[in-house]
Amino acid sequence: MSGRRAALAFWLFVGPFAAGLLAFTYVPIGWSAYLSFFDARNTVTPTEFVGLGNYADVLTDRAFLDSIGTFTVFAAFVIPTTVVLALALALLVNQVRVARAFFRSVFFLPFACSYVVASLVWKMSLFSGVDSGVANTALGWFGGQPQAWVGTVDPPLYWVVLVTARLWLQLGFYMILFIAALQRIPAHLYEAAWTDGASPRWQTFRHVTLPGLRGALVAVLTLNLINAYQAFDEFYNILGDSRGYPPFARPPLVYLYYTSLGSGGQDLGRGSAGAVVLALVIALATLLSGRVLRRAG
Amino acid sequence: MGVELDRRSFLVVAGLLGLTACGSNTGREGSAEGTLRHWYHAYGEDGVQDAVRRYAAAYPDARVEVQWNPGDYDSKIMTALQNSAVPDVFEAQVKVDWVRQRQVVPLGDLLGQTRDDFVRALLDSQTVDGELYGIPQAIDTQVLYYRPSLLEKAGLTPPWTVDELLDAARRLTTDGVRGLFAGNDGGVGVLTAPLLWSAGLDLLSEDGKAPGFDDPRAAEVFGKLRELHRGGGLLLGAPTDWADPGAFVDGLAAMQWTGLWNLPEITEAHGDDVGVLPFPRLDADGAESVPVGAYSAMVNARSADVDAAKAYVKWLWVDKTEYQTEFATAFGAHLPARRSLAERAEPLRDGPGKRIAELVTAGGRIASPARWSARANTALSDAVSRIAREGADPAAELRTALDVARDEIARLDR
Amino acid sequence: MRPPGYHRTPAGRVGAVARWAALVVAAALFLLPFAVLVRDGLGTGWSTAAEVFSGEEIPFARSLLNSTVVAVLQTAGQLLLCSLAGYGLARVPYRHAPLVLRAIVATLMVPTAVTFVPSFVVVSSLGWLSDLRGLVVPGLFSALNVFLFRQYFLDFPVSLEEAGRLDGLSRWGVFRRVVVPNSTGFFAAIAVIDFIGSWNQFLWPLVIAQDSSTWTVQVALSSLLTAQNPKIALLFAAAAVSILPIVLVFALLQRYLVRGVTETGLTG
Numbered sequence: 013m014s015g016r017r018a019a020l021a022f023w024l025f026v027g028p029f030a031a032g033l034l035a036f037t038y039v040p041i042g043w044s045a046y047l048s049f050f051d052a053r054n055t056v057t058p059t060e061f062v063g064l065g066n067y068a069d070v071l072t073d074r075a076f077l078d079s080i081g082t083f084t085v086f087a088a089f090v091i092p093t094t095v096v097l098a099l100a101l102a103l104l105v106n107q108v109r110v111a112r113a114f115f116r117s118v119f120f121l122p123f124a125c126s127y128v129v130a131s132l133v134w135k136m137s138l139f140s141g142v143d144s145g146v147a148n149t150a151l152g153w154f155g156g157q158p159q160a161w162v163g164t165v166d167p168p169l170y171w172v173v174l175v176t177a178r179l180w181l182q183l184g185f186y187m188i189l190f191i192a193a194l195q196r197i198p199a200h201l202y203e204a205a206w207t208d209g210a211s212p213r214w215q216t217f218r219h220v221t222l223p224g225l226r227g228a229l230v231a232v233l234t235l236n237l238i239n240a241y242q243a244f245d246e247f248y249n250i251l252g253d254s255r256g257y258p259p260f261a262r263p264p265l266v267y268l269y270y271t272s273l274g275s276g277g278q279d280l281g282r283g284s285a286g287a288v289v290l291a292l293v294i295a296l297a298t299l300l301s302g303r304v305l306r307r308a309g
Numbered sequence: 310m311g312v313e314l315d316r317r318s319f320l321v322v323a324g325l326l327g328l329t330a331c332g333s334n335t336g337r338e339g340s341a342e343g344t345l346r347h348w349y350h351a352y353g354e355d356g357v358q359d360a361v362r363r364y365a366a367a368y369p370d371a372r373v374e375v376q377w378n379p380g381d382y383d384s385k386i387m388t389a390l391q392n393s394a395v396p397d398v399f400e401a402q403v404k405v406d407w408v409r410q411r412q413v414v415p416l417g418d419l420l421g422q423t424r425d426d427f428v429r430a431l432l433d434s435q436t437v438d439g440e441l442y443g444i445p446q447a448i449d450t451q452v453l454y455y456r457p458s459l460l461e462k463a464g465l466t467p468p469w470t471v472d473e474l475l476d477a478a479r480r481l482t483t484d485g486v487r488g489l490f491a492g493n494d495g496g497v498g499v500l501t502a503p504l505l506w507s508a509g510l511d512l513l514s515e516d517g518k519a520p521g522f523d524d525p526r527a528a529e530v531f532g533k534l535r536e537l538h539r540g541g542g543l544l545l546g547a548p549t550d551w552a553d554p555g556a557f558v559d560g561l562a563a564m565q566w567t568g569l570w571n572l573p574e575i576t577e578a579h580g581d582d583v584g585v586l587p588f589p590r591l592d593a594d595g596a597e598s599v600p601v602g603a604y605s606a607m608v609n610a611r612s613a614d615v616d617a618a619k620a621y622v623k624w625l626w627v628d629k630t631e632y633q634t635e636f637a638t639a640f641g642a643h644l645p646a647r648r649s650l651a652e653r654a655e656p657l658r659d660g661p662g663k664r665i666a667e668l669v670t671a672g673g674r675i676a677s678p679a680r681w682s683a684r685a686n687t688a689l690s691d692a693v694s695r696i697a698r699e700g701a702d703p704a705a706e707l708r709t710a711l712d713v714a715r716d717e718i719a720r721l722d723r
Numbered sequence: 724m725r726p727p728g729y730h731r732t733p734a735g736r737v738g739a740v741a742r743w744a745a746l747v748v749a750a751a752l753f754l755l756p757f758a759v760l761v762r763d764g765l766g767t768g769w770s771t772a773a774e775v776f777s778g779e780e781i782p783f784a785r786s787l788l789n790s791t792v793v794a795v796l797q798t799a800g801q802l803l804l805c806s807l808a809g810y811g812l813a814r815v816p817y818r819h820a821p822l823v824l825r826a827i828v829a830t831l832m833v834p835t836a837v838t839f840v841p842s843f844v845v846v847s848s849l850g851w852l853s854d855l856r857g858l859v860v861p862g863l864f865s866a867l868n869v870f871l872f873r874q875y876f877l878d879f880p881v882s883l884e885e886a887g888r889l890d891g892l893s894r895w896g897v898f899r900r901v902v903v904p905n906s907t908g909f910f911a912a913i914a915v916i917d918f919i920g921s922w923n924q925f926l927w928p929l930v931i932a933q934d935s936s937t938w939t940v941q942v943a944l945s946s947l948l949t950a951q952n953p954k955i956a957l958l959f960a961a962a963a964v965s966i967l968p969i970v971l972v973f974a975l976l977q978r979y980l981v982r983g984v985t986e987t988g989l990t991g
Contacts, residue, residue: 018817021894025811026823029804032864037830040841047844054410056392056844074709075691104746107725117977118750121757123984124973126923128941129962132948133756136955137763141493141546146759160546163493165698180756185984192985206726213738231989242835245925253550254350254381254951255498259691260699265836265926270687272840273930274384277684278391278406283840291837298832346934351780353952358779376935377780379950388930392847395934553952 044284052281066285075259076286079267080293086263087240089175094236095229098183102190103221116191120184127245130177135162135250139173162250170251170261177246182239186232193228197221230305237301241294244269264290343614344372345621348389348399350382350604353553354570354641364625364632371617387683390609397612398622400604402677403435403442405721414608414615417441419623426647431603434675443605444626445646447637450599450669451499453586454557454575455564459486460584467584471507471533471591478542481563488542490562492551495538497694499551499566499600502676503588504530504693506598512689517680518722520714522689528703530591531696538697554578569665570641576661585661587668599668600676603646644669680721688713763956764963771960780954782935783961786943789932791968793858793939794921800863801917802910809872810898813879824873830866835926843930853934862921868913871986875909876902912983915976922969940965 023030048066050058070076105115122130138146139161148158161169201220210216244265251258256275257266264286270276272283349361358377365373376396378385386401390412407413417440420427427445435443453474455467463481468474478488492498505511508530511521537543544562549555557565558578566588576583587597606626608618625632630650637645638654642662645651657666692710695701729735765772776784811817812824842861851857879902887901903910928939938946944965947958973980 015818018815019819022811022815022817022820022823024895025815025898026808029808029864029869030823030827032804032860033827033830033866036842036845036861036864037833037838037866040838040845041833043844044837044841047841054391054406054412056848075687100745101749104742104749107742108746115746115750118753120977120981121970121973122753124919124969124980125756125966126925126941126969128923128925128944128948129760129966130756132944132958132962133760135948136953136958137759138756140548142548146755160493163495163545166700180753184753185988188981188984189988192989202726212726212729212735228989235988238834248925248929249945249948252381253493253949254379254552255494256381256384256687258494258497259694265839268836268840269926269930270384273388273391273843275381275387275683276687277682278387279684280840280844287837287840291833294834294837295832351950362779374936378935378946379780379953380946381949385933389852389933393852393933395853548955549952555952 044287047280048284048288050281052279052284054278056280058281062281066281067289069282070285070289073282075262075271076267076289078259079262079264082261082263083241083243085171086174086243086261087237089171090178090240091233091236093175093179094183094186095232097179098186098232099190099225101183101187102194105187106191106194116188119187122181123184125181127177127181128249130181131246131249134173134177134246165258165260168260173250174246174261177250178243181246182236186236189228189232190225193225194221197224233305234298234301237297241265343617344374345398345612345614345618346374346376346396347621348376348378348386348396350400351377351379352570352640356640357636360632360636360640364629364636368621368624370624371621373621383683390611392611394609394611394613397609397614397618399607399609400446401443401607402603402605403437403607403679404682405437405679406682408437408440408442408679409721411610413442414610414619415440415442416444416606416608416619416622419444419619419627421627423627423647426649428646428648430601430673430675431605431646434603434678435605437679443603443607444622445603445605446626446633447604447646448644448669448673449602449604450569450644450665450673451503451566451602452569452599452665452668453564453566453588454571455584455586456579456582457584458582459563467586468589469586469597470589471504471530474589475533475537475540475542477564478537479540480542482542486560487544487562489537489564489566490544490547490551490556491566493545493547494694495543495545495697496534496551496566497690497697500534500588501690501693502600502674503598504534504591506674507588507595508591509595511674512681512685513678513718517678518718520685520711520718522707523711525704526591526594527707530595531693531703531707533591534693534697535700535703539700568641569662570643572642572662572665574641583661585664585668587672596672597668598672598674599665601669601673602676680718682717682721685710685714685717760959760963760966764959764961767956767960771956772964775957775961775964780957781943781947781961782938783940783943783964785936786938786940787965789855789858789937790922790940790965792855793928794918796855796859797862797921798914798917800859801865801868802914804863805865805868805913806872806903806910807898808869809874810876810902812869812873813876814884815894827866827869831870839926839930842927846931852931853937854931855937857931858928858937858939862924862927865917867987868917871913875906875986879906908979908982909986911976911979912986914983915972915980916983916987918972919969919980 047058049061049063051060051062052058101119105112108115141160141163143158147161151158159169161173164170197220202216205216205220210219242265243263247261247263247266251261257270268283268286271286272280347365362375365375386399389395390407403413431445431448432441435441435445459481460467465477465480468477481488491500502512505522505527508526510524510527513521544556547556547561551567554567554571554574556562557567558574587599590597606622608615608622612618633647634645634650634653637643637650642657644657644666645654657663689710692706696703696706730739812820846852846857846861883901883905884897887897892900923941925941925945928942929945932938932942944962947953947961
């Protein structure tokens with residue numbers, strides 16, 4: 013096949029997608045980088061060049077730095093909990109013989125639910141501040157005082173609401189990944205371990221199951237990290253209201269939304285600078301975590 | 310080896326590409342050409358939505374579609390003004406930024422002889438650089454509602470100073486009833502400006518060229534809000550927020566800071582056992598106040614037909630006085646934006662309604678000045694939230710907010 | 724796994740009981756939110772649900788329709804564009820193919836946090852705000868899907884394709900008549916994932932769909948949820964209705980969904 017014809021064939025297959033990717037990913041990123049050097053308040057075609065002004069602004073903006081802090085706290089809660097609980101669910105489901113499909117479906121079902129609907133149930137019912145809210149009723153059984161879950165800042169009870177909502181929504185997804193990985197571990201490895209006298213629970217887990225899950229663990233950690241970075245839906249819907257968003261628990265995406273488009277000032281220049289800084293932070297984090305995971309492995 | 314797309318598949322691909330390629334128009338898809346899109350925030354009072362849809366349907370010269378926007382309306386407007394031809398007409402309070410970026414159009418020429426009939430302070434609040442950008446629809450005010458019987462039982466008199474308010478909130482708290490409700494954020498959103506006024510300060514200086522809270526008394530008065538939060542008398546986590554009378558009507562709180570618009574529902578629930586107060590003063594150097602909001606009708610400069618939009622605004626908010634009266638007084642209480650209509654307003658003739666009208670005349674303050682930018686507002690309310698809810702150092706927090714406010718003011722004058 | 728006969732030992736029995744207890748408790752907790760949704764959403768009777776559709780508060784029926792149209796178009800478009808691209812990358816011996824692949828995969832490293840503001844800028848400049856195109860088109864170009872399709876096609880049996888060639892089919896003909904019909908399971912897996920993702924997406928429609936005639940169901944629900952005075956019964960009824968289609972998809976196509984999740988998660 014001649015090179016020309018191959019090129020033609022290739023672009024007929026790949027061209028439509030590549031053009032779209034160019035238009036809706038590469039062009040926006042370039043445009044954003046451009047905007048970040050301009051005073052782009054309330055406009056997408058700015059004229060006033062401000063150099064690194066937006067970067068200086070954003071890096072001294074406490075709200076921006078707080079948003080990175082919020083992400084860190086959130087990730088520090090959510091990621092380890094997700095890994096441990098998803099793995100526990102996978103092991104449990106994988107070990108029962110009866111009703112395995114039922115349990116798997118039950119834990120997986122929330123994956124199909126939207127963050128908006130989950131936020132609604134969490135905010136208005138499970139963790140509603142009224143005495144008849146589900147969490148407050150449960151507290152009442154144990155003699156606890158009803159709490160204003162979403163509204164309590166000190167101590168920050170809203171984290172309970174945010175974290176449990178996300179866990180419910182995403183545990184099933186990661187459980188499925190772990191189950192798939194568990195089923196790929198060859199049975200003869202277990203048999204060999206038992207023949208060597210490994211205890212059926214802990215030692216087999218430690219020396220056969222865990223090493224067999226390494227690939228899945230890396231995948232779960234990475235996906236979890238990326239997803240935590242994108243957090244927006246449940247924060248916006250649980251903590252936001254008709255007046256906007258409180259100054260705490262603002263993850264990066266919420267910050268960018270309010271800075272660039274929402275009631276925080278329509279400042280696309282600063283929003284773009286923030287996006288560029290975040291991109292660098294993410295690239296750095298991915299690089300570092302990749303290196304750490306490789307070393308651990 | 311060739312690549313021969315068969316025809317049908319090729320059309321599918323081409324169709325999809327066409328979807329991406331057939332490019333840039335004005336974004337006015339979705340409804341017939343010539344239709345005006347009119348946005349309102351979601352009024353809580355029953356009947357408003359029906360009424361404004363009725364007005365829109367009655368407009369003879371164009372089709373008008375009303376969009377009701379529950380949720381974060383301010384953010385929605387900001388996003389829309391960015392680059393969208395929708396809405397054509399919307400209600401808001403003008404911001405200098407919108408004028409500088411030519412996102413809204415001047416409407417002064419619509420008033421004609423009626424100009425003198427509108428409440429002067431309202432027109433001024435919607436005026437930037439001598440041009441009027443919004444036609445005031447009605448006056449919204451907020452006041453402190455209380456139950457005289459509960460105060461009496463606790464041996465209290467109505468609070469006229471901030472300290473008395475704090476004391477009352479604490480002492481009115483009994484089993485199942487909290488002393489005061491000012492929103493689920495504990496008043497950060499709605500009490501920030503009244504607190505400044507109570508200390509004799511303001512968001513902006515009188516000429517608008519400097520922040521109005523560069524003063525140690527600002528830290529003092531927000532410290533009082535922190536005390537209120539720590540005192541245990543504040544209702545948080547209520548099923549409805551400050552703008553809804555629910556908490557007060559259902560007896561969850563003995564006092565509530567909420568809108569005049571809720572007066573009918575509140576008097577229906579508590580009968581004569583309702584008192585109203587302005588926001589108290591901090592001390593002799595401060596003043597009592599009631600915040601005045603003035604949602605005004607504005608026209609999006611990117612509207613496909615600015616003239617048609619203006620004509621419609623003139624028809625509804627200048628000419629149709631019977632609609633304006635109904636809008637202000639029939640669904641929850643508002644004060645009409647025009648003096649000739651205020652005289653006819655039924656619910657304001659006696660009782661608490663009359664009292665509130667007097668309070669507005671005596672201590673009404675514009676809650677959202679045009680020169681007070683969104684970013685400055687976010688910075689200040691963030692600071693107040695940290696002070697009140699998290700116990701941060703008032704002086705340090707306010708310094709940060711002051712810096713932002715100064716930046717913003719300087720920017721507007723560039 | 725456990726050794727044969729382990730479950731009959733005392734330790735095995737205790738373990739089994741504990742395991743069951745844990746599973747049942749966990750299952751109850753996982754079902755609780757759905758139970759609440761059904762209780763508060765449909766427990767007040769169908770009249771509230773009917774009110775959601777007729778009520779003027781939000782254009783709910785319209786938003787369901789919009790969500791359906793967006794999800795169907797987006798799923799179909801992604802399948803078409805991404806499978807084509809994946810096949811080209813896997814099978815056409817083009818000199819610069821590795822470079823193109825790298826350019827595509829590189830975008831996987833760029834999260835939404837970075838692209839959503841600039842994408843808004845581009846889409847608004849095209850005049851696509853409050854427009855179906857603005858909702859659908861930017862979401863069609865999923866680098867992840869291209870990558871998955873490529874991996875899948877790399878493993879596709881070459882012998883089948885060669886048989887097609889011998890029958891005189893062109894490269895396109897082979898793709899259409901041999902590869903696609905033999906890959907329906909994989910296509911279904913990707914489709915289910917895309918459909919659910921598209922139905923549930925929120926941030927993008929929130930900024931793009933400004934005119935309420937273009938609201939998706941998530942935007943409509945969110946506007947009710949963050950309202951000044953949310954009408955709770957209405958809200959729950961609307962939410963319950965909104966998850967019905969997706970629960971249906973889940974129930975009918977779970978097999979493909981599991982496969983899709985495994986593919987996207989472990990390969991991606």
